[in-house]
Amino acid sequence: MKIAVLGGTGLIGSQVVQDLAAAGHDAVPHSQSTGVDLVTGEGLSAALAGCGAVVNVTNSPTFDEASLDFFRTTMDNLLTAAGEQGVGHVVVLSIVGVEQVPRLDYYRAKALQEDLLKAGPVPYSIVRATQFFEFVDAVLAWTADEETVRLPATPIQPIAAADVAATVAEVAAGRPLQGTLDIAGADVFTLDELGRVTLAAHDDERTVVTDDTAGMFAAVRGDAIIAGPDARIAPTRYRDWLTA
Template structure:
C-alpha cells in the first residue's frame, strides 16, 4: 500500500513513516523540503499520485486566532488533490476532547479541520490523541516566571509520541473508519502533578504552584482531556518515558 504522509518529517510523521515502512508499506514523507506545500497546494498532485492513503500530520504555526484559517486552507487543498488523484482514504490526527473546549482558539481550529474532513469527498478516519509526553516541557516553559511554575489541576492522560505514531500507522493501514479512534496514555495526572514529576526527574528544584488560570489548559473544564470509554490505551508510562530521556 502506498501512503503519503504530509508532515512526514516531524515528530509524529517521521515515526509514522518508520512504522509503516517496517510493516512493508510504501510510506512517502511529504513536506516543503521535497516540494509539497499544503498552504499553496504546490506539489500536492504529484505527491499524492498513486497513493492509496493520505495522512495529514501538519500543524498550524500558531495556536491563536490565525490557526482556523491554516487548517481550513490546508485541508481543502489536500482533499481536492486527493480527489483528483483517486486517493481512497484520508486520515488526520486530532485531540481527545477537542470539541469540548470551545474557549481555546486552537481547539476550535482542530474541530474545523475535522469538520472539513468529514464533509469532504474522500473516505476518512480521525485519530484523536491525548497530550504528548514531549509536550510537557513546553507547557512548563509557558507558565514559568523563572523561579516558579504555575499550572492548573486539569486532568490529563498523556502518552508517548511513539505510541501515537503507532496508532496512526495502524489506522492508515486499515479501511476508513468514517469515525474517530481515541488513543490515550495509561495514567491520569492532574497537570500540576505531572509538572512536579517532570521537574523532579530533571533535578529541577522549582516548585509548582497550582493556579487554575495558568496557561492554555486553565480554560479546560472537567476531565474532557482524558480517555473516553472507547479509547485505545497505550502502555508506556510517563516515568518509563522520562527514563529514556536521560
C-alpha cells in the same frame, strides 16, 4: 501500498513513515522541505499520485485565531487533491476532546478540520490523541520563571509520541474507519501534579504552584481532554518514559 505522509519529517510524521515502512508499505514523507506546501497546494497533487492513502499530521504554525484559516485552507487543498488523484483514504491526527474546549482558538480550528474531513468526498479516519509526553516541558515553560512553575489542576492523560505514531500507521494501512479512534496514555494526572513529577525527574528544584488561571490549559473544564471508556490505552507510562 503507497502512502503519502504530509508532515512526514516532524515528530509524529517521521515515526509514522518508519512504522509504515517496517510493515512493508511504500511510505513517502512530504513537507515544505520536500516541495509540498499544503497552504498553497504546491506539489500536493503530484505527491498523492498513485497513493492508496494519505496521512495528514501537519500543524498550524500558531495556536491563535490564524489556525482556523490554516486548517480550513489545508483541508480544502488536501481533499481536492485526494479526490483528483483517486486516493481512497485520508487519515488526520486530532486531539481528544477537541470539541469540548471552544474557548481555545486552536481547539476550535482542529474541530473545524475534523468537520471538513467528515463532510468531504474521500473516505476518512480520524485518530484523536491526548497530549504528548514530548510536549510537557514546553507546557511547563509557558508559565515558568526562575523559581516557580504555575500550572492549573487540569486533568491530563499524556501519551508517548511513538505510541501515537504506531496507531496512526496502523489506521492508515487499514480500511477507512469513517469515524474516530481515541488513544491516550495509561495514567491520568492533574497538570500541576505532572509538573512536579517532571521537575523531580529532571532534578529541577523549582516549585510548582497550583494556579487555575495559568497557561492554555486553564481554559479546559473538567475531564474534557481525558479519554472516554472506548479509547485505546497506550502501553507506555510517563514515569517509565522519563527514566528510560
